[in-house]
Amino acid sequence: MRVPLSWLNEFLSKPVTVREADDLLGTAGMAITRVDVPGWRSPRIVAGRLGEERDGTTFAALPAPEPVRLPAGARPAPGSMVAVALPGARLYAPGSAGTAHGLDIVPAPARDGDPVGLVCTPAGLGLGPSGTAIVLPPATAPGTPVAAALDPAPASVADDILHLTVPTELADCDGLWGLAGEIAQRDRDRHRVTPHGEPGPHGDGDTIRLSVDGCGWTVCAAILPGGAAERMPDLLRDRLRLTGLDDDDPVTGAVRVAAYEFGVRLVTVELSAAGPVDVTVGGDQAVRTGPAVRWPAELAVHVAARTPENTAPPRLLVLAAARTEVSADGDRCDRAVHRVAALLAPGRPPVRATTEGPAAPRHEILVDVADTGSRLGLPLSTDECARLLTGRGLTVRAAGPNRLVVAIPAHRTDLRTRPDLIAEIVRLTGYRALPGTVPGDPVPPPRDDRSARSRAARDAAVAHGFQEVVTPMVIDADAPVRTSALHLHRGGSRTGRIVRRSLLPGLAAVAAAQTGRRGRHLDLVETGAVVLPEAGDHRERPQLAVVRALPEGSGPDAAETALHQVGAAVRSAARAAGVPVLTVRAAERALYRPGTAVEFVAAGRCAGWMGLLAGSALGVPGTWTFAAAEVDLVALLADPAVHRRLVAPPAQRTIETDVNLLVPDEVPAAELAGLLRAGPAALRRAGIVDVYRDARLPDGHRRVTVRLEVASDWRPVTRQEAAAACDEAISAMTELGVRRWTPPQEQSTQDNNRNGVIR
């Protein structure tokens, strides 16, 4: 329902602002979903200084110069201050057909060079009929909203249009009269009023004999003189257009105005015979009726003239119907019929008749007031409860201490059970009346959980310098990695969609979409769910993906470094999640470049993969390369977290030595690390600290620096002992083709300057 605020305010003794209307109606359960502020009050209409025309385009300073569109008609001189409506602004379009509810919405520029704004006319701003551009005071600062530039504020139409959703069960709120009633119920300063006078006496009781069969309906009928109907006032026509209800036919227009104002059903019947008529509503035979506004299907209308002579011009029978409880709210049907008469034949109060149909059965609900109060956390007295409920058409009787029996009218389909009635009591008191409390029951202490470990893993990757991103789980079906994916129904969209099988395409898309990062790598991490249908069900699996995106032109060294960084982040993530040992073994995997992939192994089970992927494998331009790891968090966290035990450092002096090894490319680091771990007993710790490739190294080889720590529990080790232990460890690798590396030109310098540091 679209409600011009000024129209609603005519029904209140004191006008409400948008904010007050939103507040009072919102509390009552009617959401204002949007508010249009058209014309000069719109914040999207700003002052701009018109510049010279350049190449057929006119610019205006807003304050930066922007291309604008001019209205037809006289062109204001360059330098004059005009009103410019920016995209999204709503302008009045009085009298023009084909616009949305009487408003023009300024479109956003579709192409480069399109005007970004529209120079406004007084008509568009709601300031008068003129169709040429309006000129503002020259001292106005460009860019200020026009509303601030117009001094004094114009006294013309300044309507806010509320978009309101009235739930079907609140039928009594459907119409300005009902909305005003809800506002008045919640704000004692405001009263509901009729702006166009109260209906007078009904008149000659025999002119219309009205009988109503419809169960639970009240009907009011009136006979209006025939002939040319009055033209509707311009203001009312403009308002009807804003509500989307305008019509060229004056009778239809009047019927719609009355229905809109009073929330009743209306229909008209042309009477060709003169004299008194018998009208039956709810019978099974119907006459052809004129314009109707949602006339109920069960209320057929039958009209019989008691005298046969014809009348010219034909008279008009107007019928208004509403549920009896709704109509009882201030004689709505009578008021609606009176309104139609005042619009079509002003100054001639018509003869009217009002009749109630048979009463509809009401069902009853027993309310325990004390229980209601404790459920809401709001102490309530029985009197207060009864007062609230009777305010909006329910009837209430006492049934013992703290108990009320509430009779529910048929149209309140939302009130069936006791909880429904408790909800209605909250609706009537409003949440403002409720205190704010916190749940008071004792609760068990929080438990450890897998998601906390997942979060710890992600945080560890972030601490490694990887940026967390959040990408959609639903992706287009033409994205890569589409083998056996969970497909979604199209639901009207052109492209098919699937649930992702991997986080990597999303991460690749993020990398490729970044602007202004030419030539720099990008580190990203995400935790999220994927679905692997081959696992037999559609259960999602949480994954951790760590990616370094390398732009075009990154060499093999950069790729290797990238893999090392990604791997280090994954290992930290595993450690943070309580998985102290994560090993790797070489593996081949689809989409990964051959020879670059490894499998992560935790507690003997595969927990993910790492390797290099081409951008094309992930749906982005092939110039990108990705060092990527995917970790299955279910597999990684299958075992309970192991809290790492701290080991006391050796009490005795240890000797730490960095040794440069020349290693054939086909010998993986994992194998070297394994051999070192199995080395001599005196070797306490051993690890790879650096990998280096250089043209000076023999072909097919790389330099690997290992750090070896030699110690004894009982005494300081000597340099000779340390050297012997290192030699033993290295000799175990010779059968793999590994040997110590000394640069040919720099024989005199040692392996490096950390060699043989005594700790």
Place this chain on the structure above:
Amino acid sequence: MPASPEVATTLEAVRSAYRSALGALRDCPGPELTGWHRDHLGRRSALAALRSRVGALPAEDRAAAGRAVRQAADDLATALADRREQTAAGDPAPADRVRLDPTHIPDTPPPGGRHPVSLILDEAAAHFAALGFVFRDAPQIEDEAHCFDLLGVPADHPTRSPAHTFYAEGAAVLRSHTTASVLRVLRTEPAGPASRFVVAGPCHRNNVPNARFVHQFHQLEAVAAGPSVRMSDIKGLATGFVDAVLGDGFDPRLRFRRFPYVSPGLAVDVECAPCGAEGCGLCQGSGRLEIMSGGLLAAGVLRAAGWPEDLPVAALAISLERLLAVRHGLGDIRHFLRNDLRLLAQAR
């Protein structure tokens, strides 16, 4: 504040004498410290001159000014003693000092950082954890029963159409709200005397993305069950959360709103910060933004969960992207989906 301008001048003079004396002391080599004492604390020093000026001040200001001069002299004497100790311990002479510029602190944020959505999710979960709410994992891939049927959403409700909800083969539905997960958690655990948990994560709707609605958004839903749980608890949780996460400046408004799975139901709006309540695409002109919704779970939902129908169970769902939009004043929640590093980097 001092009453007269002379007092203000005197106090400023004391501060300036103190600063210059301290500066000189820092650069003073050990053998010349006696000279420093003469120049800055002796009878001819600036402080001594100021001490005599104090006597000329109006009577009511004399005490304060005198205190300031005494304090400055005491502090300088302490600094001198410290400096003497330093030089005795072999402090390098000023000439040996390293030349460096300590004022240049590189403004490079660390690489890597959290996503704002996941940060606020953690923040919200931590807020509720402090109130005893346990985090429960729940799947995003649901079935129609949990997403709609058991929650009382009628079969012809528009949100159930494939134009609004993602359906997959095998009657799977991507959850369009976390309440589906609430029901799933309730079904897996017995109705205890009291229980509190949160479920959170991505939800999915097949709508046309705009400033207000997107395909994938994040919700966190807090649930408290127990015989003493009341509707007012939801108000307390909602207003407490807004105060904690957005600050005092936001006045949450609770509005009656019907949902099929709660009775009574409510929605919580705050002022739309991006537009200053003037109206924008995010709030659709209304100046208000709905950031939470909830209520007491309806009897039908509790029945479906196998819980006693009359046990009060309060549920409050929070839209995290909208919360972020309000907190950061960004009038379009798509910013939180685009993963533009120029935005994400600011969250570090």
